[in-house]
Structure formats: C-alpha cells, structure tokens
Amino acid sequence: MSAEARRKTILSVVLAVICVIYVLPVLTVVINSFKLNTFVKTDTFALPNAESAAGFSNFIKGMTFGNYPFWKSAAYSVVITFLSTTLILLFTSMAAWYIARVNSLLCKVIYYLCVFSMVVPFQMVMYTLSKTADSLKLNTPWTIPVVYLGFGAGLAIFMFVGFVKSIPLEIEEAAAIDGCGPVRTFFSVVLPMLKPTLISVGILEIMWVWNDYLLPVLVLDINEYRTIPIHIQYLKGSYGTVDLGATMALILLSIIPVIVFYLTCQKHIIKGVAAGAVKG
Amino acid sequence: MKTLFKGAGGSSPGAQQISRFGLLFLGPVTAAFAIGFVWPFLQGIYLSFCKFRLIRDAKFIGISNYVQAFSDSSFRHAFWYTAMFAVVSLVLINVLAFAVAYALTQGIKGSNLFRTVFFMPNLIGGIVLGYIWSMIFDGILSRFNTSILLNAKYGFWGLIILMCWQQVGYMMIIYIAGLQAVPEDMLEAARIDGASRWQTLFKVTIPNVMPSITICTFLSLTNGFKLFDQNLALTAGQPFTILPNGSAVKQTEMLALNIYNTFYGQSTASQGVAQAKAVLFFILVAGLGLIQLYFTRRKEVQQ
Numbered sequence: 001m002s003a004e005a006r007r008k009t010i011l012s013v014v015l016a017v018i019c020v021i022y023v024l025p026v027l028t029v030v031i032n033s034f035k036l037n038t039f040v041k042t043d044t045f046a047l048p049n050a051e052s053a054a055g056f057s058n059f060i061k062g063m064t065f066g067n068y069p070f071w072k073s074a075a076y077s078v079v080i081t082f083l084s085t086t087l088i089l090l091f092t093s094m095a096a097w098y099i100a101r102v103n104s105l106l107c108k109v110i111y112y113l114c115v116f117s118m119v120v121p122f123q124m125v126m127y128t129l130s131k132t133a134d135s136l137k138l139n140t141p142w143t144i145p146v147v148y149l150g151f152g153a154g155l156a157i158f159m160f161v162g163f164v165k166s167i168p169l170e171i172e173e174a175a176a177i178d179g180c181g182p183v184r185t186f187f188s189v190v191l192p193m194l195k196p197t198l199i200s201v202g203i204l205e206i207m208w209v210w211n212d213y214l215l216p217v218l219v220l221d222i223n224e225y226r227t228i229p230i231h232i233q234y235l236k237g238s239y240g241t242v243d244l245g246a247t248m249a250l251i252l253l254s255i256i257p258v259i260v261f262y263l264t265c266q267k268h269i270i271k272g273v274a275a276g277a278v279k280g
Numbered sequence: 281m282k283t284l285f286k287g288a289g290g291s292s293p294g295a296q297q298i299s300r301f302g303l304l305f306l307g308p309v310t311a312a313f314a315i316g317f318v319w320p321f322l323q324g325i326y327l328s329f330c331k332f333r334l335i336r337d338a339k340f341i342g343i344s345n346y347v348q349a350f351s352d353s354s355f356r357h358a359f360w361y362t363a364m365f366a367v368v369s370l371v372l373i374n375v376l377a378f379a380v381a382y383a384l385t386q387g388i389k390g391s392n393l394f395r396t397v398f399f400m401p402n403l404i405g406g407i408v409l410g411y412i413w414s415m416i417f418d419g420i421l422s423r424f425n426t427s428i429l430l431n432a433k434y435g436f437w438g439l440i441i442l443m444c445w446q447q448v449g450y451m452m453i454i455y456i457a458g459l460q461a462v463p464e465d466m467l468e469a470a471r472i473d474g475a476s477r478w479q480t481l482f483k484v485t486i487p488n489v490m491p492s493i494t495i496c497t498f499l500s501l502t503n504g505f506k507l508f509d510q511n512l513a514l515t516a517g518q519p520f521t522i523l524p525n526g527s528a529v530k531q532t533e534m535l536a537l538n539i540y541n542t543f544y545g546q547s548t549a550s551q552g553v554a555q556a557k558a559v560l561f562f563i564l565v566a567g568l569g570l571i572q573l574y575f576t577r578r579k580e581v582q583q
Contacts, residue, residue: 008388015383016390019397025412025445026400032415044419091308098305102295106302110310117317119569121506123539124562127555128320128327131335136315150316153309172294182298186305211405213509214540229407233513236411244415251408258403266396273402274453 026255033058033249040244058249065246066235070253073231076141080216080227081209083141084148088156088205089198091149096160097190101172111161117154122214125151130218139219147219148209155276156201163197164190200272203265207273210258228254328555345556354529355557358538365436365534366504369443373500374493377448381455382481395456399449410513413442428515432531435515439532442510447503451496458492459485491576498572505565508536517541535561 031047032040039052048054063070099107133139133147167190175185191198213229222230232250236242262269298305323335328345332338349355380398384391401409417428417438428434462485470480486493511517517530517537533541539561542554 008386011383011386012388012390015380015388015394018380019394022397022401022445025416028416028419029412040415041418041422044415044422091312094305095309098298098302102299102302104299107306110306110313113313113318117313117321119566120317120321120562121536121565123508123536123558125317125320125324126540127543127551127558128323128335129316132315132320132323138315146312147316149309150312150314153313153317157309169294176294176297182294182301183304207403211403211407211509213405213407213512229405229509232411233407247411248415251411254408255404259400262400262403263396269403270395270399270453273450274457 029248029252029255032245033252035245035248037243037245040248054245058243058245059253061243062246062249062253065243065250066231068226068231068234070231070250073226073228074254076225077210077227079141080144080148081206084145084152084209085202085205087145087149088152089202092153092156092201093160093191093194093198094186095153096157097164097186099157100161100164111157114154114157117151118158122151126214126218129215133219139221141220141225144216144219147215148205151215152205152208155204159201159275160194160197163194167193197275199268200275203269203272204276206261207269324555325559327552328559329552330555331552333549333551341552345552346560348553349556349560352542352553352557353523353525353527354533355535355538355542357529357531358533358535361436361532362505362507362534365439365507366501369440369447369504370497370500372440372444373447373451374496376444377451377496378455378493380448381452381459382485384452385456385459395449395452398452401446402450404446406507406509407513409442409446410510413438413445414514429518432519435518435532439507439510439514442514443504443507446510447500451500454492454496454499455489458489462488494572494575498568498575502565502568502572505568506536507534508540511537512540535564 028044032044034054034056035043035048035052035058036054039046039048043052046052095110099111129147129151133144138144138146171193172185172189175189180189211229212227213233216225216227217230217233220226220230222234226234232247232254235247235250327335327338329340329342330338331341331345380394384395404412414428417434421427421434426434428438466484466488467480470484475483511532511534515532517533519531520528521531522528530538530541535557539554539557542550542557
C-alpha cells in the first residue's frame with residue numbers, strides 16, 4: 001500500500017509542476033503589463049525592477065491606445081454577447097420545442113438544415129454573409145445579434161431538441177387540461193424544465209460570441225464599432241511597431257472578467273462544454 | 281387520457297394545437313437562419329462559379345475559379361501545411377489530454393484544482409492567445425537574435441505549443457467523463473486476474489473509452505483544419521518565400537487564413553477564386569464531419 005501511496009504522491013508532484021507551467025503564460029502577461037515597453041521584449045521573464053517598472057502607466061495609456069477607447073470596445077463586447085445569447089436562448093428553445101412536438105415535414109427540414117449547418121466552416125459563408133448583413137443593416141452592435149442567431153442556431157437547436165425529447169409528454173398534457181394554451185405551456189411549464197440545457201447552451205454561446213473575431217470584424221463598421229478581440233488585433237495592425245506593455249495591460253484587462261466568470265461558474269462551464277462536444 | 285389529445289394527423293398529443301403557433305415559435309429562428317446561413321450558403325456556392333468584384337455584377341464563368349484555386353501554389357502549400365499541423369496537433373493534444381485525464385482519475389489529492397487550471401486557457405479567445413504567445417516566444421527567441429516571424433519552423437511548433445496549451449484541458453474533460461464511465465467491476469476483475477497496470481490500461485480501460493477517443497480525435501482534427509484566429513495573431517502567415525515564378529507564398533499560412541487573404545488581400549479581382557477555395561474547404565471539413573458521424577454511429581451500434 002505504501003508503494004501505491006508513493007506513486008500517488010509522485011503523480012501529484014508532477015501534476016503540480018505542470019500546473020505551474022500552465023499558469024506561467026498568464027503570469028507573464030501580468031508581469032509585463034507593469035513593465036515599460038522596451039523591456040517587454042528584452043526582459044520578458046524578469047519581474048519589473050526599478051528600471052523597467054511602469055506602474056499603472058500601461059493601463060492608462062492602454063485606455064486610448066490604437067485610436068479607439070478601450071472601454072467602448074468592452075461595452076460593445078458586453079452588448080453583443082448579452083443580446084446574442086439572450087436572443088439565441090429564447091428563440092432556439094421555442095423553435096426546438098415546436099420542432100420536437102409538431103414534427104411536421106417543415107420541422108424536419110429545418111432540423112436537418114440546422115444539423116447540417118454545424119459542419120459548415122465560417123469561411124464558406126463569410127463573404128456572402130457579411131454582404132447580406134450589410135444590405136439588411138445588421139451591421140451595428142444592436143442588430144448583429146440577428147446574425148449570431150442565424151449562424152449559431154444549429155448547435156443550440158440540436159441540443160434543445162435532444163433535451164425536449166426526453167421530457168415526458170404527460171406534464172404538458174396536464175397543463176393543457178388545466179387550460180394552458182401552447183404559449184403559456186411553453187413559457188411556464190417547458191422553459192423552467194429546460195434550465196440545465198439553457199445554462200449549457202448559454203455558456204457555449206457566451207464563450208463563442210465573446211471571443212469571436214472574424215464575424216464581427218467582417219460585419220461591423222470597425223471605425224465605429226469594435227469588440228475586444230477586434231481592438232486587440234488592430235493594435236498591431238495599424239502601425240509597424242506596437243507598445244507591447246500597453247497591449248499586455250489591455251490583454252490582462254480583457255482576460256480578468258473571463259477568469260472571474262470561469263471561477264464563479266466553473267461547474268456549469270465544464271458541464272456545458274462537455275455537452276457541446278458534438279460540434280467541431 | 282391520451283386519446284383526449286390525439287389530434288387528427290398530429291404526431292404527438294397536442295401537436296395540432298401547438299402547430300397553430302408556428303409563426304410565433306418557428307418564425308424568428310427560421311428568418312434569422314435564412315439570413316445568417318441558408319441564403320449566404322447558397323449564394324456562396326453560386327458565386328464560386330462567377331467572376332465578380334461586387335455581388336450584383338457577378339458573371340457566370342463555369343469552373344475556372346476552381347481550376348485557378350487548384351493551380352494556386354499558396355493554396356496547395358496551405359493545404360499541406362494545415363494537414364500536417366492538424367495531424368501533429370491531433371496526436372500531441374490527445375496523448376497529453378488522455379495522460380492528464382488518466383492521472384486525474386486516480387483519486388489523487390488536488391484533482392479538482394488541477395482540472396480547473398488545465399481547462400482555463402479554453403476560455404481565452406484565439407486572438408488574445410496569439411498575442412500572449414507571440415510575446416513569450418519572442419521573449420525567448422530574441423536572446424538568439426531571431427523571432428517567431430523569421431523562421432517557419434518556429435511558427436509551426438509555436439502554434440502547436442499554443443494549441444496544446446489551449447486544447448489539452450478541453451479534451452481532458454471529455455476523457456475524464458469517459459474514464460469515469462468505465463465499469464469498476466471490469467477493472468476489479470482485471471486486477472484479480474493479475475493483470476499489470478499497463479495491461480489493464482491497454483486491454484480494459486482504452487477499449488472502454490473508445491467513444492471518447494473518437495470524439496476527441498475528430499474534434500482536434502477539425503479544430504486543426506479550421507484554425508484561424510490563433511494563426512492570424514501568432515504569425516499571420518509569415519515568413520514569406522518568393523517562388524521562381526514570382527508569386528509569394530506565406531510559409532505558415534493555414535487554409536482558413538489563405539481563403540481570408542484571397543478574399544480581402546491585395547488583389548481585388550480574386551473573390552471568385554476565394555469563394556471556390558471556400559467551397560473546397562467546406563467539402564473537406566464537412567467530409568471529416570461525416571466520417572466522424574459514421575464512426576460514432578458504428579460504435580454506438582456495437583455497444
């Protein structure tokens with residue numbers, strides 16, 4: 001038994017070492033966000049010292065860096081992520097319930113188109129989609145959620161239909177006997193039961209939309225509207241050289257909310273990701 | 281009770297009542313889906329057979345876009361580069377993820393903490409990841425007076441390291457779920473029969489987690505083929521080489537980035553070719569998806 005115990009201790013130590021290596025990249029970002037630009041490249045892995053320390057100047061500079069205010073890109077990221085996720089959760093759950101219960105030919109066609117859309121890479125539709133979105137005025141942070149609903153419907157419907165099929169019909173029949181119409185049945189009986197799937201799908205959509213770069217950069221007018229990934233990409237794109245200290249400060253600011261979100265909803269996130277593993 | 285709800289023609293009780301609300305329940309998604317997927321997809325296929333700068337003056341020219349796409353040396357280079365990247369990252373990610381998942385299901389202390397840390401990079405977006413790692417690689421390489429942008433080898437392995445860092449945690453979650461579902465009595469039986477640890481691993485555990493292995497294999501394969509953000513942010517395809525015929529090939533440019541650059545690059549006359557490349561890319565990725573479906577279905581039947 002002591003051999004077994006020793007094996008476990010060695011394993012723990014090895015994993016702990018890997019763990020430390022795993023967080024090093026994030027720590028490097030933290031260190032360098034407090035360093036003057038010229039030292040980021042030459043002394044990347046050294047702690048800031050008297051010579052290289054920049055205090056909070058990178059963060060202050062970062063706010064207006066790249067000819068675009070950082071807080072604006074953060075605000076647009078929040079707006080787009082929130083609206084898109086809400087829209088997707090509401091409308092795809094409604095559609096999925098209808099598809100699972102009515103099961104007509106039209107329903108089947110829509111369902112299989114949704115499944116099909118999951119294997120289509122974004123590059124296939126990116127050019128035509130951005131032109132269509134432009135001509136329909138879906139090119140602002142307030143309207144781009146419609147594009148996200150359209151392109152993201154596949155996975156959400158697939159997951160919701162799978163879950164709705166496992167709900168026993170008797171519950172909805174009871175609601176109907178009590179005088180509920182389909183609309184009320186859905187909103188006050190079915191929707192609450194969908195809660196675990198709503199959380200899973202919601203987390204997948206939040207992670208997708210928040211980190212998405214290509215769709216918003218093609219659809220939005222980027223002189224006017226930028227999300228955080230667009231903002232960070234254009235820090236480098238606009239000039240030959242870039243202030244690496246300020247870039248790291250912005251990167252740190254943009255991953256702090258993600259890490260807080262992760263640590264608070266960790267269980268749901270891991271469950272949601274495992275449930276969504278069908279999509280490549 | 282059920283007879284009360286058997287509507288004529290409805291496939292489930294109450295279906296007829298529900299179907300009257302089709303516009304409300306199905307309308308919004310169908311409209312958005314048509315705008316966001318169906319129409320762009322069909323238009324994309326049509327435009328791959330056209331010459332155009334603006335969609336409204338598209339002219340049908342047959343398959344010449346496809347001929348041009350196949351004869352484009354940068355596209356061919358991107359294909360082989362992407363395929364090699366996908367296979368190498370597939371092997372490394374899955375071996376590492378399985379090893380970590382196996383270690384974390386041995387009941388050691390701190391498993392939850394380790395799992396939390398290993399999964400974390402997944403939540404960081406591709407663009408941000410690319411810049412974090414480009415700073416780290418250049419921090420190391422600048423000591424040797426070079427940069428990740430100067431040597432295609434650095435770009436390739438750099439992207440592999442980045443993808444391992446990001447994806448090992450994700451695949452680990454799927455493997456942990458698979459490993460936890462291995463029946464305890466089978467492991468017990470192997471132990472009683474005197475099987476060694478390695479025998480148990482290869483003869484009992486691995487055959488039982490085959491469904492997870494199939495899922496992870498294809499996920500990492502398609503992720504590798506579809507990679508864009510990380511590729512753009514880490515090297516953006518650099519360095520270049522100039523071919524004898526004068527055309528420039530970006531050494532570390534993957535398929536998705538090649539398509540993007542053909543659409544929005546210097547030459548504005550190549551949108552048709554770019555769309556043809558996109559269709560070929562779609563066929564490749566969808567093909568992988570179908571093969572995956574075939575394998576997962578077959579496994580399900582066996583069980």
